[in-house]
Amino acid sequence: MADRSFHGWPFFERRHRELVADVDAWASANLSAIDHADTDTACRALVGMLGKGGWLKYSAVAPDDESATLDVRSLCLIRETLARHDGLADFAFAMQGLGTGALSLFGTPAQKSEWLTKTRAGEAISAFALTEPQSGSDVANSTMSATQEGDTLILNGEKTWISNGGIADVYTVFARTGEGPGARGLSAFVVPAGIPGFEIAERLETIAPHPLARLRFSDCRIPKSALIGERGQGFKIAMAVLDVFRSTVAAAALGFARRAMDVSIARVSERKVQGAPLADYQMVQGHIADMAVDIDAAALLVHRAAWTKDSGAPRVTREAAMAKLFATEQAQKVIDMAVQLHGGDGVRHGHVVERLYREIRALRIYEGASDVQKVVIARQVMGAHHV
Structure with a gap:
């Protein structure tokens, strides 16, 4: 690099x-x-x-x-x-x-x-089982239930788009325990793979191959000791986890973008058009400059969010949302330009920029899609304005 x-x-x-x-x-x-x-x-x-x-x-x-x-x-x-x-x-x-x-x-x-x-x-x-078929980004709308019966809890419902689904040994599962409506009635549990009533209902394939699955829980019994934190605090737990790891999604996008720029610089330095390297053309130089600016701007947001959290901030909702939104969207632009600069090779299956093109797309969706991040940011900004 x-x-x-x-x-x-x-x-x-x-x-x-x-x-x-x-x-x-x-x-x-x-x-x-x-x-x-x-x-x-x-x-x-x-x-x-x-x-x-x-x-x-x-x-x-x-x-x-x-x-x-x-x-x-x-x-x-x-x-x-x-x-x-x-x-x-x-x-x-x-x-x-x-x-x-x-x-x-x-x-x-x-x-x-x-x-x-x-x-x-x-x-x-390990795996993080939060998303449900009818509630992607709307976590508060989750319907999977955990009903207490003596010293056990009975899980019923489905989760989908679960990373590591099918190969994980342990799942963090969020289910409705009913302490209140919406976000107030969710709890978190640690659930080992292979227990009765828990099955992999479907394996899911995407443009960038990763282990993904839809999970089904049918009268799946787990002990009360499987509860993580307190009952009814599942939404807060999920948001606290995402508060930490959302910034890392942005960092992954940054890594993809850096690789795209590196191979693009190598490409335009070696590839000749009418006897001159592509790198000699001002239009190409402009594209490389745009890549560099986008990457540095994204990096500043990513590392600000991480530094703020490490410095003791209880929450970095605004900073993490800004980092994820900007870094993933700009990485998509950087990688798209890398494909363009590679010409036919850029869409050839197995080429590094073709793989990056498939890899980056999901990052604009998972752990809060870009439009959801905009809502989060707007609420944070407007809320601070009215304080």
């Missing part, structure tokens, strides 16, 4: 700069060996490799350290670096963090000890 100047920005400490160098070196040495022909197998292998490499220790808090917190800057830098090398490696890392985010922030010591020890080592795969 040509541009590393952002490592010197005041958002970062020396340990962050060292982390980026170490992850980059590890990714260069290891990720090219991954066979992507079978997505499930590749994801399992990547989780194991990331665990052995020590990178998954950043994805969740240490279970035996009650004062431990998630370092959002490290999460962002790791995702940005992995995404620049391999989109599926970024996915594997990110889902370990998102899937156990509720446990990191609200789990009991017993829950953390049982699951975070395994997920941080790459010995178990």
Whole structure:
């Protein structure tokens, strides 16, 4: 990667700069060996490799350290670096963090000890089961139920578009416990795979292959000890988790965009038209300049959000929403231009920019679509204006 100047920005400490160098070196040495022909197998292998490499220790808090917190800057830098090398490696890392985010922030010591020890080592795969068929971004409209019966809770309902669905060992599941209407009546639970009443109803395929599934719960019994945090606090738990990991989605988009610009610079430097490199043409230089500006502007928003959270802000809803909205939308523009600069090669299956084009599209949808982020930002801005 040509541009590393952002490592010197005041958002970062020396340990962050060292982390980026170490992850980059590890990714260069290891990720090219991954066979992507079978997505499930590749994801399992990547989780194991990331665990052995020590990178998954950043994805969740240490279970035996009650004062431990998630370092959002490290999460962002790791995702940005992995995404620049391999989109599926970024996915594997990110889902370990998102899937156990509720446990990191609200789990009991017993829950953390049982699951975070395994997920941080790459010995178990995690998933975050929030979305339902009728309630994508409208989490408060969730209908899946958790009915108490003695010392057990009975889960009924479906979840869909669940990353790692079908290969995960443990799921964080949100269900309605009825303490109140809408957002007030949701709770969060830790649910292991393979228990009676829990099945993979459908595997889902997308333009960028990732493990995804629709889950079905039919009179699925779990113990009361599976509750994460307090009853009726599920919406707050989900939003707190997204508050942390939404910035990392933006960081992944940033990694994709950086890769697109790097290969585009190489392309226009080598490709000749009428005897001169494409890079000599002012129009092409203008496109590269637009890429660089978009990337730096996105990076400033991403790392501001992460730094703000790490500095002790209880919530970074506005900052994270701005980062995700801008970084994912601008990355789409950068990658689209990279395809254009590559000409026919840019749409050839398997080419790096063709893969990036497929990878970036979903980031503008998951963990809050771009239009939803605009609503979040507007409410934050207008709410602050009326205080």
